[in-house]
Amino acid sequence: DEIRHRDNYVYRSLFSTDTLSIPGVWQPYPDSKYAPLADDDYAPLMVGTWRQLDALARTIYLESVSFDELQQFSKNKEQLSAAVPAIWPIDRSALHNNHIGAFSARRMHPVLGYIRPHTGIDFGCDRGTPVYATGDAVVETASASGFNGGYGKQVLLNHEFGYKTRYAHLNEVLVKPGERVTRGQIIARTGNTGRSTGPHLHYEVIHKGVPVNPINYFNRNMTPEEYERLMENMRETNFEKL
Incomplete structure (x- = not known):
């Protein structure tokens, strides 16, 4: 033990x-x-x-x-420290009223009316807000068109070490599959594509094939007080119909 x-x-x-x-x-x-x-x-x-x-x-x-x-x-600690998703995917000052839709394993779907998980978090922001890679990675998917299962235009990054991140409902995709990106690099701009009710960024952290709460990965650059306030303000998303 x-x-x-x-x-x-x-x-x-x-x-x-x-x-x-x-x-x-x-x-x-x-x-x-x-x-x-x-x-x-x-x-x-x-x-x-x-x-x-x-x-x-x-x-x-x-x-x-x-x-x-x-x-x-x-x-591989040096490579790992650069690869782990560890920063905010958008500028925090771009958030609308600090609105972040919560990660939830059991969410009542706002349209379908039954329990369906929300596997990421939603950042309410203006269309065209820059989206940043949250860690060093290789672009696995860069969908610049199509519905894509409700995600719309999206980018999926493979950070290795078991980590992937997804950035969805984009307006513009700025990278291509196979391209290597670094933490903080602009990879897209936010939009309202796919099954979405307003401009925002849907962001996921996937560890060994399982979606995990992204909040736990970028709280390291926040004070304990900021983190507590953020968790208190988390709410069920109303941006998506996934």
Whole structure:
């Protein structure tokens, strides 16, 4: 437990990476594995002990994989520090009334009327506001036209180290697939394309294929008081019909 705690809250914080998750690693073994012990006089003690040992083995495996990953991070720390999405994707002064639509795993869809996740956050701003790459990356997708599943004109950056970022509902795309960009580079301008009800930027951070809350990645350049005020002002988005 101490090793796991240090992994999650010290080492992974140092490398600015999310907690490692391996699907299925916490699933217990089926009861059939312990069936041969059922008739033993000490079955309750033996089966319980084996279950604990198996659970410990799964935890050890998870930590082993985690430390292998952290070792690789340590070799590439300079590249990682430049790649992790760590700045605001637009100038904070461009926000309309500090309006940021919240990331939500369970959002009531404003049009469809049922629960549907909002996998990014929305920045209310004027059409044409510059959009910045939040970390060094390679352009994976640069869609300068089309509906694109409701995202409209969009850019998807691959930062490597398991990170990708999406910038959607753009008015203008300024990069091309395969192009390498650096943190702070202007890659697009905000718009109202796709399934959108007003000019804004939809911004996502994706870690190992799973959308995570972008707010947690650019609070490092804010004071604790600014961060608390921002979280209090977060609201459900009304910009999108995704």
